Amino acid sequence: MVHKDMTEKVSIEIKRDLYDKAKKFIEEQGGFSSVEELVEFLLEEVLSSEESEERGLSKEDEEKVKERLRALGYI
Amino acid sequence: MLGLDSLPPSVLYEDMDGGGFTYIRRLIEEGQKWLMRTCHPPITVPAWMVMFTGKTPGELGIYGFRHRRPGEFDYYIVNSSFIKTPTLWDDAGKKGLKVGVYGVPPTYPPRLVHGFMVTDFTTPGPDKPYTFPPWLRRELESRTGPTVFDIVYRSHDKDRVARDLFHMLENHLRQVEYLATRKQWDLFVYVEISVDRAHHAFWKYFDKNHPRYEYHPMYSSVIPKVYKRIDEWFEKLHRRLPKDTIIVVASDHGVKPMKGAFTINQWLIEQGYLKLKEDTTTLKPGTDLRRDLIDWEHTIAWAWGGYYSRVFINLKGREKQGAVDPKYYEETLRQLKRDLERIRGPNGERWDNKAYTPQELYPEVRGDAPDLMVYLDDLWWRPAGTIGWQTNYLPENDRGPDDAVHDWLGVLAVYDLEDTLPKGFMGEIRAEKVKEFIEQLIYQ
Numbered sequence: 001m002v003h004k005d006m007t008e009k010v011s012i013e014i015k016r017d018l019y020d021k022a023k024k025f026i027e028e029q030g031g032f033s034s035v036e037e038l039v040e041f042l043l044e045e046v047l048s049s050e051e052s053e054e055r056g057l058s059k060e061d062e063e064k065v066k067e068r069l070r071a072l073g074y075i
Numbered sequence: 076m077l078g079l080d081s082l083p084p085s086v087l088y089e090d091m092d093g094g095g096f097t098y099i100r101r102l103i104e105e106g107q108k109w110l111m112r113t114c115h116p117p118i119t120v121p122a123w124m125v126m127f128t129g130k131t132p133g134e135l136g137i138y139g140f141r142h143r144r145p146g147e148f149d150y151y152i153v154n155s156s157f158i159k160t161p162t163l164w165d166d167a168g169k170k171g172l173k174v175g176v177y178g179v180p181p182t183y184p185p186r187l188v189h190g191f192m193v194t195d196f197t198t199p200g201p202d203k204p205y206t207f208p209p210w211l212r213r214e215l216e217s218r219t220g221p222t223v224f225d226i227v228y229r230s231h232d233k234d235r236v237a238r239d240l241f242h243m244l245e246n247h248l249r250q251v252e253y254l255a256t257r258k259q260w261d262l263f264v265y266v267e268i269s270v271d272r273a274h275h276a277f278w279k280y281f282d283k284n285h286p287r288y289e290y291h292p293m294y295s296s297v298i299p300k301v302y303k304r305i306d307e308w309f310e311k312l313h314r315r316l317p318k319d320t321i322i323v324v325a326s327d328h329g330v331k332p333m334k335g336a337f338t339i340n341q342w343l344i345e346q347g348y349l350k351l352k353e354d355t356t357t358l359k360p361g362t363d364l365r366r367d368l369i370d371w372e373h374t375i376a377w378a379w380g381g382y383y384s385r386v387f388i389n390l391k392g393r394e395k396q397g398a399v400d401p402k403y404y405e406e407t408l409r410q411l412k413r414d415l416e417r418i419r420g421p422n423g424e425r426w427d428n429k430a431y432t433p434q435e436l437y438p439e440v441r442g443d444a445p446d447l448m449v450y451l452d453d454l455w456w457r458p459a460g461t462i463g464w465q466t467n468y469l470p471e472n473d474r475g476p477d478d479a480v481h482d483w484l485g486v487l488a489v490y491d492l493e494d495t496l497p498k499g500f501m502g503e504i505r506a507e508k509v510k511e512f513i514e515q516l517i518y519q
Contacts, residue, residue: 069140
């Protein structure tokens with residue numbers, strides 16, 4: 001099995017004013033050491049559910065929805 | 076785009092709104108009016124997604140909330156991950172537009188959009204991540220209170236239903252107003268489910284043509300009050316939007332009085348298509364058809380109830396205890412179709428029944444489609460899947476009180492202050508053409 005190099009980096013371009021805002025935030029508030037780290041974190045956050053193998057409803061959630069639809073008289 | 080789930084043309088175009096939609100109707104009078112011909116089946120899931128993807132239910136592989144995998148008896152529920160086609164807002168986002176999506180079924184779990192999304196009434200609960208971006212949930216709740224996804228509306232406690240209904244509506248209106256006025260967007264799609272819930276719970280107190288019409292000092296005013304509240308809210312919001320905002324008002328299907336429910340599985344038993352292991356007269360009225368009740372060796376077909384009926388053939392090689400040889404499959408379908416279409420009403424009156432194979436309805440049939448899709452008396456009678464009843468004709472729904480069934484025509488109306496569109500009544504538009512139509516409005 002071939003493993004992707006998880007440390008390999010690529011460059012992307014973002015608007016200057018957005019970059020400056022993020023940089024200012026980090027300098028004043030901390031939390032992240034760089035704009036790159038903040039961007040990576042945010043992308044991981046919003047993509048985590050999208051890339052999950054089981055995107056959709058867990059068994060438990062499906063049962064909850066079934067129960068609600070039953071109570072609503074749909075099924 | 077203001078989506079009013081199950082709003083029929085008679086309400087928006089023909090004065091049947093009880094005085095509720097004063098502002099919206101005035102706008103529409105200066106705009107364009109279409110009759111929106113909904114999809115097969117005419118139900119919320121899949122109708123909105125047909126409108127927003129431009130694909131038929133067959134192409135989407137979505138035939139309702141629930142589906143059955145071949146060979147299984149139990150069902151599973153569809154969710155947003157079943158929608159494999161880009162939606163109106165996916166394509167708009169790709170073109171650089173910022174989008175807002177609120178309450179469109181089924182959008183749970185929420186997906187990444189170029190803007191924001193709040194999911195719909197199929198969300199398992201308010202404790203789930205139901206927004207995009209994920210942190211929008213906290214922001215929204217801190218400003219508007221906990222999100223209400225749905226109410227239990229099939230109940231005899233109508234006072235409570237009315238209270239819950241207005242509570243949910245206010246919750247949605249507050250949230251949408253917050254999002255529409257505080258966030259950046261070029262396209263905002265909002266579907267309000269309260270309209271549908273009000274119709275199902277209170278239609279017999281509202282529609283004087285309902286066979287069980289009853290005037291009630293409080294209940295008869297619920298539906299017009301729901302319309303009025305949305306209308307006043309929308310007028311206020313509209314005045315705060317940029318002047319050149321195009322307004323689209325749409326519904327996913329219409330609504331009409333429910334004449335009664337017909338016990339489709341009891342009928343299949345009488346006709347010899349379905350055989351139970353025990354005498355049906357020993358069963359309690361409203362018993363669910365369970366796998367263990369069926370004598371599979373002697374069963375040809377069984378059915379699901381709902382706003383339409385899905386019939387499954389007990390096909391050998393596909394079902395666990397299949398009894399119908401594949402070489403007789405087509406013949407069995409033809410015979411069953413003929414028999415279903417011959418079902419008559421309680422007084423022997425002729426019904427306008429239709430039974431279709433999915434292949435007859437769609438250019439492509441994906442997912443877990445039933446063998447037959449059945450509409451009784453042009454939807455006036457609701458198919459009931461439960462058994463153990465004394466009669467095949469029930470005055471009420473088998474799953475709790477419900478005053479309304481769905482109808483084929485919904486609405487699609489457009490108001491554009493810039494006056495770029497021809498005005499007046501334009502005829503019919505099919506559900507799967509709505510996406511293209513809205514894209515023409517956006518990118519004209």
